[in-house]
Amino acid sequence: MSAVDPSFELDGQRVPLQPGDTILAAAARAGLDIPYLCWSAEVSASASCRLCTVLADGRPVAACVTPAVAGQKVECRSASLDVQRLRLLQMLFVEGNHFCPGCEKSGNCVLQVQAERAGMTDLHFETLNPERPVDASHPDVLFEPNRCILCQLCVRASDEIDDKQVFAIGGHGIATRLLIDSPSGRLGDSALSVGDRAAHICPVGALLPKRVGFAVPIGQRRFDTEDTRG
Amino acid sequence: MVVNAAAVSEPTAETADAVLDRWQRDPLALVQILRETQAATYWLPRSLLVHIAAALGLTVAHVEGVAGFYRFFHTSPVGCVRLLFSDNITDRMLGSEALLAQLCARLGVAPGEVDAQGRFSVDRCSCTGLCDQGPALLVNHHQVVTRLDGARVDALADCLLAGTPVEEWPDEWFRVVDGVQRADLLLTGLAADASSLPAVLARSPQALLDEVAQSGLRGRGGAGFPTERKWQACRDAPGPLRCVVCNADEGEPGTFKDRVLLASHADSVFDGMTVAARAVGAQQGFVYLRGEYRFLLPQLEQVLARRRVAGLLGRNAAGIAGFDFDIAIHLGAGAYVCGEESALIESLEGKRGTPRIRPPFPVQAGYLGRPTVVNNVETFCAVAHIARRGGAWWAGIGTAQSTGTKIHSVSGDCARPGLYEYPLGTTIAQILDECGAPQAQAVQVGGPSGACIPASEFGRAIAFEDVPSAGAFMVFDRSRDLFEVARHFARFFAHESCGLCTPCRVGTELVVRRLDKLAHARGAGHASAFDIERLHDLDTVLHSGTHCGLGASACNPLRDTMRHFGAAYAQRSTAAQFQPDIDLDAELSSARRVTRRTDAGAHLHTDTPT
Numbered sequence: 001m002s003a004v005d006p007s008f009e010l011d012g013q014r015v016p017l018q019p020g021d022t023i024l025a026a027a028a029r030a031g032l033d034i035p036y037l038c039w040s041a042e043v044s045a046s047a048s049c050r051l052c053t054v055l056a057d058g059r060p061v062a063a064c065v066t067p068a069v070a071g072q073k074v075e076c077r078s079a080s081l082d083v084q085r086l087r088l089l090q091m092l093f094v095e096g097n098h099f100c101p102g103c104e105k106s107g108n109c110v111l112q113v114q115a116e117r118a119g120m121t122d123l124h125f126e127t128l129n130p131e132r133p134v135d136a137s138h139p140d141v142l143f144e145p146n147r148c149i150l151c152q153l154c155v156r157a158s159d160e161i162d163d164k165q166v167f168a169i170g171g172h173g174i175a176t177r178l179l180i181d182s183p184s185g186r187l188g189d190s191a192l193s194v195g196d197r198a199a200h201i202c203p204v205g206a207l208l209p210k211r212v213g214f215a216v217p218i219g220q221r222r223f224d225t226e227d228t229r230g
Numbered sequence: 231m232v233v234n235a236a237a238v239s240e241p242t243a244e245t246a247d248a249v250l251d252r253w254q255r256d257p258l259a260l261v262q263i264l265r266e267t268q269a270a271t272y273w274l275p276r277s278l279l280v281h282i283a284a285a286l287g288l289t290v291a292h293v294e295g296v297a298g299f300y301r302f303f304h305t306s307p308v309g310c311v312r313l314l315f316s317d318n319i320t321d322r323m324l325g326s327e328a329l330l331a332q333l334c335a336r337l338g339v340a341p342g343e344v345d346a347q348g349r350f351s352v353d354r355c356s357c358t359g360l361c362d363q364g365p366a367l368l369v370n371h372h373q374v375v376t377r378l379d380g381a382r383v384d385a386l387a388d389c390l391l392a393g394t395p396v397e398e399w400p401d402e403w404f405r406v407v408d409g410v411q412r413a414d415l416l417l418t419g420l421a422a423d424a425s426s427l428p429a430v431l432a433r434s435p436q437a438l439l440d441e442v443a444q445s446g447l448r449g450r451g452g453a454g455f456p457t458e459r460k461w462q463a464c465r466d467a468p469g470p471l472r473c474v475v476c477n478a479d480e481g482e483p484g485t486f487k488d489r490v491l492l493a494s495h496a497d498s499v500f501d502g503m504t505v506a507a508r509a510v511g512a513q514q515g516f517v518y519l520r521g522e523y524r525f526l527l528p529q530l531e532q533v534l535a536r537r538r539v540a541g542l543l544g545r546n547a548a549g550i551a552g553f554d555f556d557i558a559i560h561l562g563a564g565a566y567v568c569g570e571e572s573a574l575i576e577s578l579e580g581k582r583g584t585p586r587i588r589p590p591f592p593v594q595a596g597y598l599g600r601p602t603v604v605n606n607v608e609t610f611c612a613v614a615h616i617a618r619r620g621g622a623w624w625a626g627i628g629t630a631q632s633t634g635t636k637i638h639s640v641s642g643d644c645a646r647p648g649l650y651e652y653p654l655g656t657t658i659a660q661i662l663d664e665c666g667a668p669q670a671q672a673v674q675v676g677g678p679s680g681a682c683i684p685a686s687e688f689g690r691a692i693a694f695e696d697v698p699s700a701g702a703f704m705v706f707d708r709s710r711d712l713f714e715v716a717r718h719f720a721r722f723f724a725h726e727s728c729g730l731c732t733p734c735r736v737g738t739e740l741v742v743r744r745l746d747k748l749a750h751a752r753g754a755g756h757a758s759a760f761d762i763e764r765l766h767d768l769d770t771v772l773h774s775g776t777h778c779g780l781g782a783s784a785c786n787p788l789r790d791t792m793r794h795f796g797a798a799y800a801q802r803s804t805a806a807q808f809q810p811d812i813d814l815d816a817e818l819s820s821a822r823r824v825t826r827r828t829d830a831g832a833h834l835h836t837d838t839p840t
Contacts, residue, residue, distance in 0.1 A: 047587050050731050053775035060775030065587045080774075087771045091736035125740050125764070126811060150729070168291035169582065169729075170298040172565075174739040176729025179298075181291035183280065 006070035010034075010054075011077050017070055023063035024052055027076075034076050035085060035114050037092075037203055038151035039064040043160050046152035051088055051114065055081065082118070089115045090124040095174070097130065097146040098204075104213035105205030107221030107228070111149060112204075116223075132177070137188025140210050141199045148178050148206040158198035166192045178206075243281040245270045250285045257286040258598075260296055260580030264303055265521070265563055269372070272312070273304035299582040299728075301355065301564035302371045302521050309350035311390060314368040318357035318483045319718045320641045320704055326365035329383045330354070336387035350390050356566055356722060357483035358522045361641035361704070362409045362648045369396055371564070372524045375403045406525070408490045409648030412664060414635045415627075416611050417651045419495055420618070427501050428548040430617045431508050438509040439465070442613065444621025446633035451477055451569070451606035452676065452700035453779075457613070460603055463593040465510040467601035472512035474503050474555075475597065475604040477574060479520045481566040482677035483722060484702030487637040488607035490649055492519075492526050495611055496533045500557060502610025504547065505617045506603055507555040515557035516597070518574050521564050530559055566726035570778050571604035572596075573728070584728045585778035608637060608701070628654035632693035636701070640665045643707035650703075652692075659688040661703060669707040672794070677702035678719035679783035682712070682790035713798035716791040717745040723784035734781030737772045741765065741788060748802040753811030760808040762799055765792065 006017040008026070015030045025041075027034050038049040045064045052063040055075040063076070075081065092098075092111060100106045132145035155167040155178070170179040182189035192199060194209055202208070219229045249266045253259040263282060268274050274297050276290075283293040297303045304312075315321070315330045334341055334352055344351040360366035363376040373396060375386070382403065389399055410417050431438075443458035464472060476499060480488040491499060503515050519527065534557055537543045547555045565583045568574045572586035575596050596602020605613075612634055616624045625633045632654035638661060641647045645666025652661065662670050673683050675692065676699040683690065683697060692699050706715060724738035744765055746752035769785040769792075776782045792799055815834040822832050 045587065046730070047777060048730050048732065050733055050775055050777070062775070062777075067589065084771060084774050087767065088732050091732055091740070091771075094740075095732075095736045124767075126743060128736075128739065149732075150735070165289045165292070168289065168295040169584075170291070170295040172299050172301075172729045173724055173727040174729070174735060176735060179291040179295055181289040183290070185276075185291075185294075 008068050008070060008072040008074055010074045015068070015074075017068050021068045023054060023056065023061070023066050023068045023074055026068045027063065034063045035117065036064055037110055037114060037149060038153065040153055040157075040201065042197070042201070043153060043156035046156065049088070049092075049149065049151055051085055053081070053084060053088075085114075086118045086120055087124065089118055089120055090122075092149050093120075094123050094125045094127045095130070096148065103147070103205045104208065105147075107216070107218060107224055109205060109223070110203035113223040128174070135180070135187050137186040138190070138192060138210075139188070140194035141187060141192060142208045142210055143178075143180070143187045144206050144208070145178060146206075147204050149204055150176055150178065151203060153201045153203060154178070154198045154207055157201045158192070158196065161197040164191050164196065164198070166190045166196070166198060243278065246278055246282055246285070250282065255285055255287075257288055258578075258580045260286060260288070260293065261300070261563055261577055262561065262580075264293075264297055264300075265371075265561055268303060269370070272310055273306065273308050275307075276305070279305075296580070296582055299565065299584075300521075300562075301725075303563055307344055307348065309344045309348055311350040311396065312368075312370050313350065313352045314355035314358075314371070315352070316356075316358035316360060316364060316366045316368070317354040318361055318364070319715055320361040320484060321357070321365040322718065323642060323710070324365045326378070329365055329378050329380070332380065333383050333387055336384070337390060349393070355522075355564060356481065356726065357485075359480055359486040359489050359520075360406065361484055361486060361639065363407060364641075368522060371521055373404055374406060374522075374525055375399075376406055404525075406489075406493070408494055410490065410651075411640070411646050411648040412650040412652070414651040414653065415615060416491070416495070416498075416608065416635055416637060417649060420498060420501075420614065424618050427504060427542055428550070430501075430505065431548045431550055431553070435465070435509045435511065438505055438617060441616060441621040442509070445612075445616045445624035446621070446631075447609065447612055447616060447624065448632070448694060449606055450608035450612070450636070450701070452482070452679070452698070454694045454698055457605065457609060460593055460605070461506060461510050463591075464512075464601045464603045467594045469599075469601055471514070471598075471600045472507075472510055473514045473516065473597045473600050473602040474507045474510065474512045475515070475571075475574065475578070475602060476503055476517045476557075476607055476610055477569065477571065477604050478523065478607050479518050479562050479569040479574060480523070480607070481520055481569045481726075482679060482700050482702055483719075484639060484641055484674065484677045484704040485700060486639045486641075487649055487701045489523060489526070491607050491611050491637075492523065492530060496530055497537075498611045498614040499607055500533065500537060500542075500610075501617070502605075502613035503557060504542065504555060505613050506605065506610065508550070508553060510601070510603055512603070513554050513556075514597070514600075515555060516578055517557060517559045518568070518578060519559055519561050520568075521562045524561060527559065527561065534559070565728075566722075567728045567778070567780050570780065573778070574604060575602060582728070584730050585780075629691075629693050629695070631695045636692060636699065638692070638699065638703040639701050640703045640705065642705035643667060643670065643710065644705045654693045655691045657689055657691050658683055658697070661692075662688060662705065665705070667705045667707065669709075670705050671708045671710065672706045672712055672715075674702065674704040674706070674715070674787070676700045677704075678722055678787050679779070680786065682715075682787055682794065684794040711798060712791045712795040713745075713748070713802065716787040717742075717749060719787040720745050720784075723780065727780065727784070728778075731777035731781060733771050733774075734776045734778075734784060737768050737781070738784050741768050741772075741785065744768070745788075747811065748799065750802075754813035754816070755809030755811050756805040757803040758805035758808050759803055762792075762803050765799075 036052040135143040158166040448454040568583040573583040577583040
C-alpha cells in the first residue's frame with residue numbers, strides 16, 4: 001500500500017480506507033477495536049447503543065454509521081471517551097435487570113464483556129427496576145425482556161435475513177420495548193423458529209434458545225479469559 | 231345523560247374500513263389512517279390494529295409500534311370526550327394544574343383516567359402553542375379551548391356532565407387570536423402591490439436560488455442552516471422526483487409564531503413552498519402540521535383549494551409549462567421529535583417518528599428516498615418576500631451574519647404576551663422592555679432546547695452569532711424558581727424521547743429522577759452534593775453524542791440553570807452525605823411486625839441525619 005492511499009488516523013494509528021467504509025468497518029478491518037453492542041456485519045445498523053461513539057475531528061459521532069473520511073483524525077481511546085462508554089454501559093445496566101451470576105448468557109454476553117473491558121465495578125446510577133413479564137411461550141426460544149438492550153439486532157435479522165419481521169420496536173422514551181408480531185403478541189404464536197438467525201443474534205440474554213443453558217462450561221465460553229479459564 | 235356505547239365497547243372494523251378506503255389502503259398513510267379511525271372510535275384497541283395491519287399488508291407489530299409511538303394515539307380505553315391540558319411551564323405559571331385538579335374533582339376522575347361510564351377522560355399534553363392565551367386545553371385532538379379560568383372550567387364541567395356535544399359549547403371558548411404585538415415585514419404581510427406568484431416564478435430556477443443565496447437567509451427552525459445551500463444540495467442530488475416539506479410541527483414549548491403565520495399568512499407560506507419547488511425541481515409538497523394545530527386544517531385546505539382553482543398548484547402550476555407541483559397536508563399525532571426533519575419524514579411515510587441515520591441527509595434521500603427540502607414555516611414565509619423584493623433587500627435587514635427579521639413568541643411573566651417581530655440582532659432587553667417585563671430574572675430563548683439567559687446577560691442580542699432562537703421567548707420574573715422550570719423541561723424531554731439511543735432514552739429519565747429527588751418529590755432520601763455531581767455526569771453524557779438534537783439539547787435547561795441559578799440547587803442538596811432513595815428502616819417494618827419487635831435493636835441506626 002502506498003502512502004497516497006486514502007486513510008484516516010485512529011488514536012494516532014493510520015487506518016486504510018475503502019470506498020463506502022464507516023469508521024467502525026475500516027477500523028475492524030485494520031484489526032483495531034472500537035467497542036460496540038448493537039452493530040453486526042450481518043444486518044443494517046440501528047446506531048442505538050452509542051457505545052461506538054468516537055470523536056471525528058472533534059465531533060462526537062457513532063462510528064458504526066459515520067462514513068470514514070480520508071485525512072480525518074478520529075479519537076476512540078481517551079480519558080473522556082472511556083468515561084462516556086462506562087456511563088453508557090452503566091445506563092444500560094440500570095435500565096434493565098442484568099444479574100450476571102444467574103444469567104445463562106454469562107461468559108457469552110457482549111454487554112458483560114464490554115462492561116468488564118470498560119472497568120465497570122458499580123452501577124453509578126440508581127436502578128430503574130423494570131417489571132417486564134418473561135415470555136416463555138415459544139417451545140424453543142425464551143424471551144426475557146428485562147435483559148433487552150433495544151439493540152434491534154433481532155428486529156433486523158428477522159426482517160433482513162429470515163424474511164419474517166417477527167420483531168418491531170414499540171413505545172417511546174424509557175418505555176420503549178421490543179414487540180413481537182403475533183395475534184397475541186407472544187413469541188409462541190409468532191413465526192419465529194429456532195433455526196432463524198434472529199433467535200441467535202441477541203448480544204445479551206434477552207432471546208435465548210431453550211435447553212442449551214450452561215451447556216458450555218466456565219472456561220470455554222466465548223469471552224472467558226485466562227482468569228476464568230483457570 | 232346520553233352515554234355513547236362506542237366508548238365502552240370495542241369499536242368495530244367497519245369504521246376503519248371507511249378510512250382505509252379513503253386512503254386507498256396505502257401503508258404510507260398509516261399515521262393518517264390511525265388518526266382518522268381514532269377520531270371515530272375514540273381509541274385503538276388491538277383488534278382494530280390487527281384489522282388495519284391486515285388491510286395495509288403490514289405486520290401487527292409494526293402497526294402497534296406506530297400506534298404506541300405517538301402520544302395522541304390511545305391503545306387503552308379513553309372517554310368519548312378527551313381533554314388534554316397543555317402542560318407547558320407557561321400554562322403552569324397561569325395556574326393550569328389547579329384548573330386541571332378543579333375539573334377532575336368536578337368530573338370525579340383522576341388525570342389519565344376515564345370515568346366509569348366512558349364519557350370523558352382528562353390528561354396533560356405537551357405545549358399546545360397557545361402560551362399567550364393559556365392555560366389551554368385540547369378537545370379530542372381537534373379543537374382548542376383557550377383562556378381557561380375557574381369559571382370556564384366550571385362551565386366546561388357542566389357541559390361534560392350534561393353530555394352537551396362539543397359543537398354546542400360556546401364559540402368564545404374556542405377563540406384563538408393572533409396576538410400580534412409588534413409586526414415587521416413578515417407579520418405585516420405582502421404588500422398589496424406585490425408581484426404575483428406567476429411573475430415571480432417566471433424567473434429561472436437558478437435566478438430564484440441566487441436571490442435566496444444573496445439574501446443570506448438561514449433556516450428559522452432552530453439549526454440556522456443556510457437555506458440556499460440546502461436547496462442547492464437538493465437540486466444537485468440525482469433522481470427524477472423531489473419533495474418540498476413545510477415543517478409546521480411547531481413543538482418547541484413556548485413557540486407559537488407558526489400557528490399565526492399559518493392562520494393569517496398561509497398564502498405567503500404556500501408561495502414560499504412553491505418558489506422552493508420551482509428552484510429545486512420538486513413535484514410534491516407536504517405541510518407537516520402538528521396534531522395540536524388540527525383546528526387550522528379546514529382553513530388551510532380551503533386556501534390550497536383556492537390556489538388550485540387559481541392555477542397556482544397542480545399541472546403547469548402558475549402557468550409555467552412543465553412545472554407540476556401540489557401540496558398535501560399531513561397531520562402529526564403528538565410527537566415533539568417529529569420536528570427533527572428526518573423523523574418528520576419517517577412520520578410522513580407512516581412510520582414511528584425516529585430520526586434517521588445521517589448521512590444520507592434528506593436533501594440527498596428524504597421522503598421515499600427522494601431528495602427533499604424541509605424548511606420551517608417562517609423560512610418559507612421569508613422566501614415569499616425575498617422572491618419578490620430581492621435578496622439584497624433582505625440582506626440589508628438584521629446583522630451581517632443574521633439577515634432579516636425574526637418572530638418571537640413571547641409568553642410568561644410579562645404584561646403583553648404575543649408575537650413580536652424584530653430584525654435579528656435585537657437585544658433581549660429591548661424585547662423585555664416592549665413586552666412589559668421589568669421584573670424578569672431570566673428568559674428561556676428558543677424554548678427548552680435553547681438557552682436560559684439570566685438578567686446579567688439581557689444585553690445580548692438574538693442572532694445566530696450571539697443567542698440563536700427558534701422563536702420561543704419565555705419570561706420568568708423574580709417570583710419564579712428556575713430549578714422547578716428546569717425540572718419541568720426535564721420531564722418534557724423524557725416524555726418526548728423517541729427511545730432509540732441509550733443516552734437519551736435512559737439519561738433523560740435519570741435526570742428526571744435525580745431532580746425529583748432534589749425536589750423531594752420521589753424517594754425517601756434528601757439530596758446531597760453527590761446528587762449534584764450525578765447531574766453534572768448526566769449532562770456530560772447527553773452532550774457527548776446522542777442520535778439527534780433532542781437528546782443533545784435535553785440537558786440545556788439543567789446546564790444553564792445549574793450555572794446561573796446554582797443556589798436553587800444548593801439549597802436542595804444540603805444533606806451531609808448521600809442518602810438512598812429507599813428508607814432502609816421503613817423497609818424493615820414488615821419484619822418487625824412479624825416478629826412483634828419494637829425495641830431499638832429492631833431498628834436500623836444510620837449515621838445519616840434526616
